[in-house]
Amino acid sequence: MARPGSKQAGRDTGRALEQAKRCATGRATGRTFTALIALALVLGAVVSGCARETAPGDHNTAHDPGRGDNETGLPTVSENLPDAFRPHPDFDLTLGELRDILEGVSGDIRGPILATPQAFLHLTAEILEQSPELLRLVDRRHRLPEDYEPTDLVDLQEYGDRLTLNREGLSLRLVVMPDLLAMVEAAAQDGVVLDLSSTYRSYAYQEWLFDYWVEELGRERAERSSARPGASQHQLGTAIDFGSITGPFAVHPAGRWLAANAWEYGFSLSYPRGYEDITGYIFEPWHFRYVSRPATRMEREYFGGIQQFLLEFWHDREQYFRERYRSRRGSPGSGT
Numbered sequence: 001m002a003r004p005g006s007k008q009a010g011r012d013t014g015r016a017l018e019q020a021k022r023c024a025t026g027r028a029t030g031r032t033f034t035a036l037i038a039l040a041l042v043l044g045a046v047v048s049g050c051a052r053e054t055a056p057g058d059h060n061t062a063h064d065p066g067r068g069d070n071e072t073g074l075p076t077v078s079e080n081l082p083d084a085f086r087p088h089p090d091f092d093l094t095l096g097e098l099r100d101i102l103e104g105v106s107g108d109i110r111g112p113i114l115a116t117p118q119a120f121l122h123l124t125a126e127i128l129e130q131s132p133e134l135l136r137l138v139d140r141r142h143r144l145p146e147d148y149e150p151t152d153l154v155d156l157q158e159y160g161d162r163l164t165l166n167r168e169g170l171s172l173r174l175v176v177m178p179d180l181l182a183m184v185e186a187a188a189q190d191g192v193v194l195d196l197s198s199t200y201r202s203y204a205y206q207e208w209l210f211d212y213w214v215e216e217l218g219r220e221r222a223e224r225s226s227a228r229p230g231a232s233q234h235q236l237g238t239a240i241d242f243g244s245i246t247g248p249f250a251v252h253p254a255g256r257w258l259a260a261n262a263w264e265y266g267f268s269l270s271y272p273r274g275y276e277d278i279t280g281y282i283f284e285p286w287h288f289r290y291v292s293r294p295a296t297r298m299e300r301e302y303f304g305g306i307q308q309f310l311l312e313f314w315h316d317r318e319q320y321f322r323e324r325y326r327s328r329r330g331s332p333g334s335g336t
Contacts, residue, residue, distance in 0.1 A: 088121035093324045101320055109309065112302050120302060126294035127314075128325050131175060133236060134292050137315040139308070140280050143230035146203045150237035153200055164195040171200045173237040176290045180240075183265035192257045197286070198241035201234035224282050233270060238290040240267075250285035262288055263296040268307045279308050 083096025207229035213222040233239040
């Protein structure tokens with residue numbers, strides 16, 4: 001195969017697309033058409049991968065998903081495929097329908113998705129097989145009810161032999177634990193201790209905490225660093241504050257390790273530097289939310305490493321994908 005990104009690779013892609021278009025007009029067999037479409041997608045994915053060498057989540061890059069309306073310029077093979085083409089066997093979804101649902105989405109998000117629709121839908125399928133609460137949008141505009149409490153909370157003292165806990169009374173959802181323990185173990189192998197300082201918070205506790213910070217800082221400052229009751233990710237039971245819960249944690253060994261590696265275990269930085277106008281909160285290098293490994297991959301590959309962009313996209317389109325998904329567990333669009 002030609003070297004990725006080379007002129008030869010581009011010519012190969014062009015020839016594959018030209019043959020695919022001839023197949024679509026009936027000049028080749030159905031079997032040949034399927035094979036050539038697959039080849040075109042593979043070549044397009046290789047070329048687009050080379051075009052995206054900047055690490056996802058690098059906020060100094062030229063592309064800022066969700067902010068700009070400019071297209072990425074990525075070579076999008078799917079632009080040359082017919083609307084009737086179905087990019088993934090687990091979805092009752094045509095390429096034309098995928099294009100339609102992405103109308104109005106920032107080009108920096110829409111471009112990568114249409115460049116590799118099969119890869120995007122593969123991650124979508126994995127996310128749909130998990131608890132819907134893992135990607136539930138919780139922010140100032142989307143609040144949890146007062147009586148919301150996860151049913152699978154576990155006391156972290158039960159894992160006291162494997163976790164470093166900064167206080168008693170910490171709890172998380174059971175679904176978080178396998179990847180949290182794996183992440184803590186990996187950090188320890190690198191000589192880094194990940195200490196947990198705050199986890200699940202009830203609506204009532206968050207109400208008390210917000211009022212405390214209003215009294216200490218004033219309402220305007222408090223609202224930049226503390227969530228109102230119902231607007232805190234901690235109420236989901238999947239968010240963790242690590243370490244000192246202060247700005248210097250960003251340069252602490254644990255903070256640096258989490259920034260580089262947490263995504264591999266399904267944990268996402270909720271409030272990154274420079275995105276206060278998007279998230280509503282100041283940079284919090286200590287606050288990570290568990291969204292699952294497929295979701296952090298999707299976040300990095302299609303949403304610039306920004307959790308808020310992923311959550312808003314998923315909030316608006318989850319039901320659309322769920323209705324068109326043929327679950328591998330037997331029932332359409334099932335979730336645990």
